[in-house]
Amino acid sequence: MSKISRDSVSIHESYLLAGPSLLWFGVFLLIPLGVISYYSVLTYSSFSVQHTLTLEPWINVVTSATIREVFLETLLTGAVVTLLTLVFGYPLAYYLRFYTSQNGGIILLLFLIIPFWTSGVIRTLGWIPVLGKEGVINQVLLLVGIIDQPLSWLLFSPVSQVLGYLQNYVVFMAAPIYIALTQVDEGLLDASETLRGGPVATFRNVTWPLSLPGVVIGSIFVFVLSIGNFAVPQFLSGGSSTISTLIYTTVNQGLDYPAAAALSLTLLVVIFGIVYLSLRRVDITELARG
Numbered sequence: 001m002s003k004i005s006r007d008s009v010s011i012h013e014s015y016l017l018a019g020p021s022l023l024w025f026g027v028f029l030l031i032p033l034g035v036i037s038y039y040s041v042l043t044y045s046s047f048s049v050q051h052t053l054t055l056e057p058w059i060n061v062v063t064s065a066t067i068r069e070v071f072l073e074t075l076l077t078g079a080v081v082t083l084l085t086l087v088f089g090y091p092l093a094y095y096l097r098f099y100t101s102q103n104g105g106i107i108l109l110l111f112l113i114i115p116f117w118t119s120g121v122i123r124t125l126g127w128i129p130v131l132g133k134e135g136v137i138n139q140v141l142l143l144v145g146i147i148d149q150p151l152s153w154l155l156f157s158p159v160s161q162v163l164g165y166l167q168n169y170v171v172f173m174a175a176p177i178y179i180a181l182t183q184v185d186e187g188l189l190d191a192s193e194t195l196r197g198g199p200v201a202t203f204r205n206v207t208w209p210l211s212l213p214g215v216v217i218g219s220i221f222v223f224v225l226s227i228g229n230f231a232v233p234q235f236l237s238g239g240s241s242t243i244s245t246l247i248y249t250t251v252n253q254g255l256d257y258p259a260a261a262a263l264s265l266t267l268l269v270v271i272f273g274i275v276y277l278s279l280r281r282v283d284i285t286e287l288a289r290g
Contacts, residue, residue, distance in 0.1 A: 040261035057262035078227035089173030097181035156238030164232040173218035180214025
């Protein structure tokens, strides 16, 4: 078989292998995005959508002060959740990498995934009997005499919201960091010790820079998932609004699909922009190359 024939077969095989993925990508991503984009330029009137093109939904997104405030609150929530999961997730990944065996670290990470066998809504609602006035924490504190009346700020507050986010997303931060840390060359750590670098200096100059690809990937996971999360702000926040709850309210109360579509696309553009800027800062392909 000639080289040209072999190349031709190789190209055809590549198309056949990529075909199902491209079909899935087109049917379940591009077509829905096209439908949402179309609805975002339709006219809304009296609980109905008229197939007349208009830019009013987009103008409202740009000019509405309420929407801007909700967007800022959503982005701030995503940033705070990302920072908190990094604070808790990095030490967890560090411990699994340097203080357990490789198999032990993987097994412990798998244990962190077990809660995801249940619905995200159920996991979120599970905090209510724990944090409520009649919940486990308040009952234990009352029993031992630490408090004389239930703590009302545990539930439907920033505390419950943060706990809900941490439960859902700390594993998404810890796992990529753990993978990055497993690829740190032990020789570099030994060289730092040989040069009389203390634990802090070794971490600052060796471990942290080499784990940055995992930190960036974990941060992208957590930020994107948290700003799009609906269950936590809906059931644990006590009334604070995010873009996801605003989209839900827009559809559920007024059937305003054009406004909801414009909000969804705006959120998507913001996410793409933040992810792009993050990937410009750190080369995450280093993690894949090992």
